[in-house]
Amino acid sequence: MITNVTYFGMIAEQIGVRSEQIPITEQPTPLDLKVFFESKYPVLRKLTYQVAVNLEIESHLDTNQSQVEIALLPPFAGG
Amino acid sequence: MLSKDELETYSRQLLLDEIGQEGQHKIKQAKVLVIGAGGLGCPVLQYINAAGVGTIGIVDCDTVEKSNLHRQILFGLSSIGKNKAEAAKLQLSQNNPFTIINSYSKAIKPINAIEIIREYDIIVDCTDNYTARYLINDACVLLSKPFIHGSVYKFEGQVSVFNHLGGPTYRCLFPEPNYTSETNCTQSGVVGVLPGLIGLMQANEVLKLILKTGVILSGTVLTYNGLSCKLSTLRLKRMNHNIYKRLKEQGKLNPLDYQKASCDVTNSIVQINSEAFMELMHENIQIIDVRERNEMPELPELKARNIPIGQIFDRKDEIKRSVKTIVFCGSGTRSLNAIKILQDDYAFRNLINLKDGIQTYIEHRDLILSNNK
Numbered sequence: 001m002i003t004n005v006t007y008f009g010m011i012a013e014q015i016g017v018r019s020e021q022i023p024i025t026e027q028p029t030p031l032d033l034k035v036f037f038e039s040k041y042p043v044l045r046k047l048t049y050q051v052a053v054n055l056e057i058e059s060h061l062d063t064n065q066s067q068v069e070i071a072l073l074p075p076f077a078g079g
Numbered sequence: 080m081l082s083k084d085e086l087e088t089y090s091r092q093l094l095l096d097e098i099g100q101e102g103q104h105k106i107k108q109a110k111v112l113v114i115g116a117g118g119l120g121c122p123v124l125q126y127i128n129a130a131g132v133g134t135i136g137i138v139d140c141d142t143v144e145k146s147n148l149h150r151q152i153l154f155g156l157s158s159i160g161k162n163k164a165e166a167a168k169l170q171l172s173q174n175n176p177f178t179i180i181n182s183y184s185k186a187i188k189p190i191n192a193i194e195i196i197r198e199y200d201i202i203v204d205c206t207d208n209y210t211a212r213y214l215i216n217d218a219c220v221l222l223s224k225p226f227i228h229g230s231v232y233k234f235e236g237q238v239s240v241f242n243h244l245g246g247p248t249y250r251c252l253f254p255e256p257n258y259t260s261e262t263n264c265t266q267s268g269v270v271g272v273l274p275g276l277i278g279l280m281q282a283n284e285v286l287k288l289i290l291k292t293g294v295i296l297s298g299t300v301l302t303y304n305g306l307s308c309k310l311s312t313l314r315l316k317r318m319n320h321n322i323y324k325r326l327k328e329q330g331k332l333n334p335l336d337y338q339k340a341s342c343d344v345t346n347s348i349v350q351i352n353s354e355a356f357m358e359l360m361h362e363n364i365q366i367i368d369v370r371e372r373n374e375m376p377e378l379p380e381l382k383a384r385n386i387p388i389g390q391i392f393d394r395k396d397e398i399k400r401s402v403k404t405i406v407f408c409g410s411g412t413r414s415l416n417a418i419k420i421l422q423d424d425y426a427f428r429n430l431i432n433l434k435d436g437i438q439t440y441i442e443h444r445d446l447i448l449s450n451n452k
Contacts (some may be wrong), residue, residue, distance in 0.1 A: 048257035057315040076230035078264040079119040079207035
């Protein structure tokens with residue numbers, strides 16, 4: 001499947017990517033997205049963030065689909 | 080009832096089906112608390128005041144600086160040096176004579192949050208740090224008040240309405256604060272339009288909540304990127320959090336829940352502030368004063384054992400090992416060093432440093448005493 005990934009705020013700065021397409025091979029069980037992204041970008045292990053799949057906050061991905069939108073959202077403190 | 084003057088002032092918004100005289104009356108009856116009168120707070124305050132929100136509270140302990148003026152648009156050159164809540168009140172009162180403005184020149188803290196927040200119907204989080212944000216969240220959960228979150232990072236922002244009619248809270252989005260990656264506008268930079276945009280979205284939610292109209296941003300986090308013009312709405316669900324159960328049982332906020340984990344990672348020394356210290360004083364604890372003998376001020380009410388830091392090695396056996404122990408000095412440095420020695424060299428546990436020293440405790444104690452008069 002194809003995932004269209006968008007990174008927000010400090011995450012985009014730390015990994016040097018704002019958005020990208022990542023192909024993911026089908027798996028028999030839902031994929032833990034935090035584990036997946038943290039192995040790709042180890043700096044994420046130190047950060048707090050949520051994952052959204054097709055605009056729904058959800059950290060597991062059913063890979064039995066053709067295409068999804070994924071977002072990684074950190075908290076912002078500024079005011 | 081609206082006066083002739085009010086009818087004229089609000090005439091353009093009265094034309095809207097969603098408002099009308101009935102809606103304007105609701106806006107006049109509403110009590111909205113804005114916590115933080117900075118980059119977000121200023122536009123929120125400006126617009127809800129202009130719309131006629133009847134009672135507006137402003138909480139901010141900071142003073143206006145020149146570097147605020149590019150984005151904190153309620154302030155001008157004559158505001159510099161003034162407390163932000165007071166300066167905002169002055170400007171808002173000049174803009175609209177029909178609204179009541181209450182200013183609180185203080186920071187929102189566990190000791191005052193419940194007392195201030197309970198007087199208002201809708202809370203707006205315009206703060207710039209995680210400690211305040213989690214405190215506001217928990218206070219609103221305890222008091223069953225909705226609050227409108229807004230936050231910015233450079234050219235991006237987030238808005239959501241939390242704790243509205245059983246909807247998700249801030250902890251449903253981010254369960255715990257991560258202070259190591261915390262950065263505010265002073266550190267990372269910002270241009271005024273971004274908090275302006277996000278603040279106005281917050282103000283819009285205030286009005287929709289009052290009027291009970293439109294789609295409230297509850298269960299949804301709106302994210303906006305000013306550079307790409309990308310706007311997303313991410314849905315989230317309400318979750319259970321152990322802290323809410325504990326808060327409801329104890330009926331109040333615990334300062335220890337809002338401590339920045341300011342531990343030196345290599346030494347792992349636990350530190351608390353004066354508010355947390357005052358909470359702990361009711362428990363079975365031991366207090367050690369490592370200042371010099373007769374170092375002022377004397378604090379007999381603490382019943383502390385005085386072991387000057389130079390005598391820590393010789394007199395360490397006077398310290399009970401199994402009891403929670405608070406160690407203090409004037410400013411928090413000597414006590415930190417004393418704990419380091421006791422922990423690293425003599426395997427003491429249960430030691431807690433009074434961060435910033437006994438001076439902040441004294442200021443805090445005196446403030447409470449004067450408030451109780």
